[in-house]
Amino acid sequence: MIYVEIRGNLGNQLFIYATAKKIQKLTGQKIQLNTTTLNKYFPNYKFGLSEFIMEDPDCFIESYKKLPWFTNEYLLPIKIFKKILNKTPKINKILSDFFFKAFEKKGYFIWRGETFKKFSLGNHKNYYLSGFWQSEEYFYDIRDELLEIITPINSIRECNFELLNLIRNSESICVSIRRGDYVDNPKISAIYNVCDINYFIESVNEIKKNVVNVKVICFSDDVEWVKKNIKFDCETHYETYGNSLSEKVQLMSSCKHFVLSNSSFSWWTEFLSIRGGITIAPKNWYADEREADIYRKNWIYLEDKTEEE
Structure with missing residues (x-):
């Protein structure tokens, strides 16, 4: 299973979904879109994807079961750690790259940056995706497939x-x-x-x-x-x-x-x-x-x- 944390409004959600679809294309696993972070921390945000991808048979929605704790940047210890690191950009970058690669080896892809981050899938039973993934580099080669799947359900x-x-x-x-x-x-x-x-x-x-x-x-x-x-x-x-x-x-x-x-x-x-x-x-x-x-x-x-x- 590909466990996907849903964040932000519709535009952000589409980036996340498209990246998950690329991983699915390579692994053949089903996708679970997890909205617990969205519901808890952003109650005014709407799960806009629900208006577009209801016809995707390989995609499921989870609204109650939390993702692993270390994907939650809103927990107090993680917030404090991030605040300290933001004061030292060079160290922040070094540690961000270190943690990304460490988690990547276990099938956890956690990235908060705005730049494209290349990752290796390896061979895992489950994958976890947490971030915004705002680059078409993650999914440009499946654009035609995305155009077919991302279809508004309302007339x-x-x-x-x-x-x-x-x-x-x-x-x-x-x-x-x-x-x-x-x-x-x-x-x-x-x-x-x-x-x-x-x-x-x-x-x-x-x-x-x-x-x-x-x-x-x-x-x-x-x-x-x-x-x-x-x-x-x-x-x-x-x-x-x-x-x-x-x-x-x-x-x-x-x-x-x-x-x-x-x-x-x-x-x-x-x-x-x-x-x-x-x-x-x-x-x-x-x-x-x-x-x-x-x-x-x-x-x-x-x-x-x-x-x-």
Whole structure:
């Protein structure tokens, strides 16, 4: 069995699930998605994967049985240890690599970093996966399989039929504008930039240099703010209020071109698209410019500035 710790919101969950599917591809074992950490420490987060992978016969959900204690970074001794290590980055890196390799030998893959971490599967009865795994290097070679499996189970509502038709039959640009906790939560905003208004306008203009008759489709967790504050010099539409996660993904991934925010949800809507257009992404994914492997090779990168409130 491949025991998988589910963390974060839908974008994070998709990275974790995709990495687990790659391990399954190599080992032939079934997957157990464990939501105990999500339920206990992040009660406001939703198990968004439930709207996408119910048709996966080799994947099961566990909501009560805990994973091994050492995978739980929220236990007080581990929190204290991490806090001490964070003050000495070089030692932190050395020890993180040491512990990763030590656990790897037992089939435990525990990684909290943003960079790609190569691991060897070995031959184990069970595997344990705990981390965010935000790089397509973990699963790029099974993309076609993932496109078939990651399928929204909810149908598009009638109120979105017209918008979906417009998206599919035009040079549509999905503009994904992340606000929410990026603006309201100091701990989150200390990690992630809030892309400023000029970034979105300049990105659309960059696509317009190569594409005519574009149609901008804005998606956001604060659509009203977008309507009031960002004006594009072309035909512009906005997502319908009250869309479910599965509806959002269906609409967004149907677009041809993309202007991404620095969010894993944005990343996945572009990854799931099959129309092959232009993608613009912020050059700095993290506020502290930490090293990361979330970037895709075919993207165009533009400078963005942290928005000042």
